[in-house]
């Protein structure tokens with residue numbers, strides 16, 4: 040498997056196909072020999088998750104269900120950022136309909152990613168705050184380049200990480216560590232994240248990141264897929280069902296919360312601070 044992959048990366052045999060996507064917000068490549076897919080988020084400058092990007096991800100994940108996808112590596116085309124999290128403009132003074140549609144697509148995308156039967160790896164090649172951290176945590180394995188930031192920092196912005204974001208973190212680093220990190224809205228350095236298990240491996244650089252992602256994938260492809268995915272879904276089903284059974288309530292929390300004047304004020308101030316940087 041390793042030799043085959045080396046041949047492919049060196050270009051001696053090209054069996055990598057671009058996956059026809061309706062937009063260029065995600066670049067998707069499938070290796071036709073191994074079935075491994077690389078999904079690269081491509082919404083410059085920071086892959087903020089707006090409706091359109093989430094929809095492109097969701098559509099790709101649905102399409103992969105009908106392809107011979109054996110595994111997926113999620114990464115980003117941005118030089119510095121994996122994903123800046125939810126697009127703050129989707130939450131700042133939206134209409135109720137727009138906010139509802141946006142939240143529904145976030146839920147759809149997360150459910151697909153979290154429940155994907157094939158192995159999923161986040162190759163975190165840059166900062167990954169809030170919703171970016173959620174995407175990474177929804178994969179099975181996380182590898183990150185040094186000296187970047189990751190975490191659920193919502194509290195620091197005057198907003199609240201929804202229950203399912205919190206559950207994902209709890210499932211990875213345990214209840215006590217998650218409670219502390221969520222209350223404080225901690226953004227961990229890559230190195231700190233590796234220490235507490237929020238990420239599984241530190242890479243030395245971007246090349247090493249992709250090598251390590253493929254190494255993990257190779258290991259997983261050696262396992263019987265049905266047994267593998269049954270165990271995975273067994274571990275994830277309570278977290279998934281908690282959202283699936285309360286999607287409407289979760290949406291109502293979101294809408295009620297973001298339309299509060301104080302929350303809108305916090306968002307406005309934060310957006311201004313980001314622009315001034």
Ligand SMILES: CCCCC/C=C\CCCC/C=C/C(=O)SCCNC(=O)CCNC(=O)[C@H](O)C(C)(C)COP(=O)(O)OP(=O)(O)OC[C@H]1O[C@@H](n2cnc3c(N)ncnc32)[C@H](O)[C@@H]1OP(=O)(O)O
Nearest residue numbers: 087123124125126127166169170198199292293296313314
């Ligand atoms: C009781 C129950 C409650 C239920 C639910 C209630 C509430 C809902 C909460 C929902 C959960 C929210 C999750 C989120 O994900 S919120 C988003 C959090 N994201 C962040 O805090 C990250 C903000 N961005 C940054 O820190 C940095 O941009 C960076 C990612 C570290 C990258 O830095 P750098 O390379 O220096 O880029 P710039 O900062 O210069 O940014 C470039 C341009 O991009 C704009 N930007 C950045 N992030 C966002 C974003 N998240 N949304 C929209 N736009 C963003 C930034 O303003 C710059 O724009 P400009 O070029 O026009 O100036």
